[in-house]
Amino acid sequence: xxxxxxxxxxxxxxxxxxxxxxxxxxxxxxxxxxxxxxxxxxxxxxxxxxxxxxxxxxxxxxxxxxxxxxxxxxxxxxxxxxxxxxxxxxxxxxxxxxxxxxxxxxxxxxxxxxxxxxxxxxxxxxxxxxxxxxxxxxxxxxxxxxxxxxxxxxxxxxxxxxxxxxxxxxxxxxxxxxxxxxxxxxxxxxxxxxxxxxxxxxxxxxxxxxxxxxxxxxxxxxxxxxxxxxxxxxxxxxxxxxxxxxxxxxxxxxxxxxxxxxxxxxxxxxxxxxxxxxxxxxxxxxxxxxxxxxxxxxxxxxxxxxxxxxxxxxxxxxxxxxxxxxxxxxxxxxxxxxxxxxxxxxxxxxxxxxxxxxxxxxxxxx
Amino acid sequence: xxxxxxxxxxxxxxxxxxxxxxxxxxxxxxxxxxxxxxxxxxxxxxxxxxxxxxxxxxxxxxxxxxxxxxxxxxxxxxxx
Numbered sequence: 001x002x003x004x005x006x007x008x009x010x011x012x013x014x015x016x017x018x019x020x021x022x023x024x025x026x027x028x029x030x031x032x033x034x035x036x037x038x039x040x041x042x043x044x045x046x047x048x049x050x051x052x053x054x055x056x057x058x059x060x061x062x063x064x065x066x067x068x069x070x071x072x073x074x075x076x077x078x079x080x081x082x083x084x085x086x087x088x089x090x091x092x093x094x095x096x097x098x099x100x101x102x103x104x105x106x107x108x109x110x111x112x113x114x115x116x117x118x119x120x121x122x123x124x125x126x127x128x129x130x131x132x133x134x135x136x137x138x139x140x141x142x143x144x145x146x147x148x149x150x151x152x153x154x155x156x157x158x159x160x161x162x163x164x165x166x167x168x169x170x171x172x173x174x175x176x177x178x179x180x181x182x183x184x185x186x187x188x189x190x191x192x193x194x195x196x197x198x199x200x201x202x203x204x205x206x207x208x209x210x211x212x213x214x215x216x217x218x219x220x221x222x223x224x225x226x227x228x229x230x231x232x233x234x235x236x237x238x239x240x241x242x243x244x245x246x247x248x249x250x251x252x253x254x255x256x257x258x259x260x261x262x263x264x265x266x267x268x269x270x271x272x273x274x275x276x277x278x279x280x281x282x283x284x285x286x287x288x289x290x291x292x293x294x295x296x297x298x299x300x301x302x303x304x305x306x307x308x309x310x311x312x313x314x315x316x317x318x319x320x321x322x323x324x325x326x327x328x329x330x331x332x333x334x335x336x337x338x339x340x341x342x343x344x345x346x347x348x349x350x351x352x353x354x355x356x357x358x359x360x361x362x363x364x365x366x
Numbered sequence: 367x368x369x370x371x372x373x374x375x376x377x378x379x380x381x382x383x384x385x386x387x388x389x390x391x392x393x394x395x396x397x398x399x400x401x402x403x404x405x406x407x408x409x410x411x412x413x414x415x416x417x418x419x420x421x422x423x424x425x426x427x428x429x430x431x432x433x434x435x436x437x438x439x440x441x442x443x444x445x446x
Contacts, residue, residue, distance in 0.1 A: 136377065144381060148388035155389060159396040163403050171399030179391075182435060259391040260384075266438040267383035 005334035013085045015226040018195035020092040021104040022230020032254035038176035051184035053228035071116040087111025087320030100308040103276035107316040114317030115324040142283030149260035149284035150291035172251035179258035257284040397427035
């Protein structure tokens with residue numbers, strides 16, 4: 001009975017993470033389309049939500065289940081998954097509050113690693129998986145996207161440079177509808193799967209499913225719905241940072257950034273190399289700006305974003321470990337997760353009430 | 367904790383495929399915009415054969431662009 005209560009708390013927490021993932025990462029796909037007026041904000045967010053929902057159904061194998069290559073799957077328990085999820089949600093909410101586009105995937109990996117480390121010690125952590133799936137892509141992806149977007153925008157200006165600016169803008173606004181849609185679809189196929197993998201892992205750890213079973217339909221539908229709902233609710237603060245605070249973009253730069261981002265993600269997917277969509281599009285936006293004029297990039301804002309990238313993994317790991325430790329103070333039953341969930345909901349309610357009361361926002365600039 | 371070498375070959379493949387695909391997508395769509403604009407200009411100037419030729423080039427560029435994007439989506443869905 002206690003185990004089932006913990007399991008359902010884990011499922012609800014995983015869906016809450018999926019929701020935060022949706023509203024946090026909406027910015028990746030639609031920020032450039034909104035800031036260059038290629039699409040109206042509501043249309044862009046609606047399209048991104050729909051394509052995230054569709055994308056979540058397109059690839060159901062969950063080949064790279066996020067926890068299986070990062071921690072020893074045999075040692076995972078629902079309580080460890082719970083600690084990891086709380087670490088990821090806490091970091092997602094904090095970076096969302098400050099308008100920083102950090103990686104939800106890295107937050108989830110950091111949370112699970114920290115929680116597993118606290119529960120079982122260093123043997124539970126697969127260093128090899130972390131290097132291959134997290135450290136190397138984290139270094140390579142943004143730099144590669146930066147170079148591809150920079151090269152792309154230089155070629156665009158060379159080809160259409162003598163045309164009237166209004167004609168070029170109109171053309172690339174149309175192009176951005178395609179490039180933004182492609183990016184949203186890829187987001188759904190990547191990120192919703194991570195939540196499905198986490199719920200599946202918890203169901204296996206609790207004995208409800210075997211490792212070789214198919215993912216239940218309700219897991220797919222609930223994960224797809226949570227990420228789509230989160231996307232529609234939208235991360236407007238991060239959209240503002242991504243869309244206008246790093247560089248002031250023209251439609252050609254927006255197209256170049258989204259095209260480069262999609263190219264990097266798709267080629268990486270082709271060889272089974274997991275990437276953070278946030279890192280890719282941030283690097284691409286900086287590249288599209290710097291190739292036109294180095295001073296066009298607001299390097300102070302870019303520096304804040306890079307700092308958030310570096311901090312994501314250890315910060316989420318610390319919260320994950322602390323959460324696991326806290327739940328253990330209440331024993332191995334359901335009391336710990338119930339207390340932590342209630343405390344998190346109270347803290348969230350207080351923060352939202354304070355924000356509504358204060359009536360102002362914090363940004364990556366301030 | 368185990369540490370192992372990273373697959374350098376896969377990494378290089380990602381780098382060159384990204385470069386080629388990213389450049390192809392941006393160049394092809396730029397050609398759509400270029401030829402589309404030239405076609406409209408020629409049409410306004412009364413040069414209908416030139417307008418037709420540019421329109422055909424714009425369509426061809428768009429078809430190539432759509433092919434590259436379609437291949438990319440295919441790759442993404444085959445990821446599993």
